[in-house]
Structures are given as structure tokens and as C-alpha cells.
Amino acid sequence: MLADLHSHTTLSDGSLSFEELVSAAERNDYDVLAITDHVDPTTDHREVAVTVRAEVDRLSPDTSVRLLAGVEITDFEPAVMDRIAREVRGAGAQMVVAHGECLMLDVYSGTNAAAVRSRNIDILAHPGLLTRADAFMAARNGVFLELSALVHASYANGHVFHVAQQAGAPIVVNSDAHARDHLLTPRKVAAVIVGAGGTTADVQRVVDQAPSALARHALKALAAVS
Numbered sequence: 001m002l003a004d005l006h007s008h009t010t011l012s013d014g015s016l017s018f019e020e021l022v023s024a025a026e027r028n029d030y031d032v033l034a035i036t037d038h039v040d041p042t043t044d045h046r047e048v049a050v051t052v053r054a055e056v057d058r059l060s061p062d063t064s065v066r067l068l069a070g071v072e073i074t075d076f077e078p079a080v081m082d083r084i085a086r087e088v089r090g091a092g093a094q095m096v097v098a099h100g101e102c103l104m105l106d107v108y109s110g111t112n113a114a115a116v117r118s119r120n121i122d123i124l125a126h127p128g129l130l131t132r133a134d135a136f137m138a139a140r141n142g143v144f145l146e147l148s149a150l151v152h153a154s155y156a157n158g159h160v161f162h163v164a165q166q167a168g169a170p171i172v173v174n175s176d177a178h179a180r181d182h183l184l185t186p187r188k189v190a191a192v193i194v195g196a197g198g199t200t201a202d203v204q205r206v207v208d209q210a211p212s213a214l215a216r217h218a219l220k221a222l223a224a225v226s
Ligand SMILES: [Zn+2]
Pocket: 072, 098, 099, 100, 125, 126
């Protein structure tokens, strides 16, 4: 199963249109792709969620890739993160990603903590130097911790893998694609996991279990807001 649950289009800062991103996913033999454009305090987050959902619904009948509509909650103050997540969910987001405390970006301190405590967030992306306490909270709430395949977002993958293993928190590998050559392949997914300290058994577990477990988590959150 090749699933990628974090990607961007020209609606935010990606370089591919929705059509181009979906056809790139087809070429890489994706089974599942979530399109999760950024929402931030300068955007109308509900409107972005509605637009991504409409594009996903429009393109779904003509592709073999199972498409999911989502957003990446970016640069909001931690205190409002859960509310924003609930509101985008209500506007149609099927996969809600939080833009975590990546080592290479300026992200509010406390973002990771807020994300793993929200039942409306599915994935904490590029969490950087995630604390053990936050990894345990992610495990408790079923929030997936991302190992990123994107160059600048991946420096802490080894740390994230280590604390996630200790806490029993679920892991997912995503491309965070902003361009065509960022998309995943099975080989890249395996390289990201093994490169972060995992074994081939970990690769198998993540590839087999993460997509369906994440779908269950997202559906539960969706049911709670509707
Ligand atoms: Zn991000």
C-alpha cells in the first residue's frame, strides 16, 4: 500500500495544480493521496478546506488513486489549534495535519503539545525535537507522528522515530510534496524509516497499518463534528 497523507498544490505553496499532483501520484502508483494545503492566519481556513474538498470530489471519479481532502494547520497560535481543526473538519477536511515544530522553521513553541492534545488532528507533521511527554500524548490520542521525506523537514526523523517507539505512538511517512520529484515511492518510504533507525519489520508495519488506522482516526473525528 503506497499512501501519502500530506501534500500541497498551487492553492498554497505547492508548484503543481490539483490535476498535476493527482497525475503525478498516478504515475508513482499511489493507492492513497491526501491533499493538505496550508491554512494560516492570513487565509480563510474554512474556505481553503471547502476548495480542497471540492477539487478532490471533482477529480476522484477519474482516478484510480483514493483521494482525501485535507489541510495543514500552519502558524496559528497553539491555543487556537483545536478550534481551527474542528472548523476545517466541519468544512469538509478529511485529513487534518498540524505543521509541527520543524527544526528549520520558525514555529510557535507549544505547537506540538497543542497538536497531540487535539482529537481533531490526525497527523503531527515534522515535529522536530518532540518531547517524550508529547509522544506519549500522541500515543494516547492516536495522533500520528510524521517521518518526513521532505529534505528540510526531515532532520529530526531519527529523534521522532526513537521517541515514538518509546511511547508507542503511531508513525506515518509522508512526502509533504510541494513539487513532482518530492512524491513517494515504496523505496523512498523504506529509506526514510530505515534511515530514521527502523528495521524492515517497522517498514512493513508502517506501510501495512498506518493508512487504514489513520482513516479510522479521521472518520471518528469527522463523525464527532458532524
Ligand atoms: Zn509543514
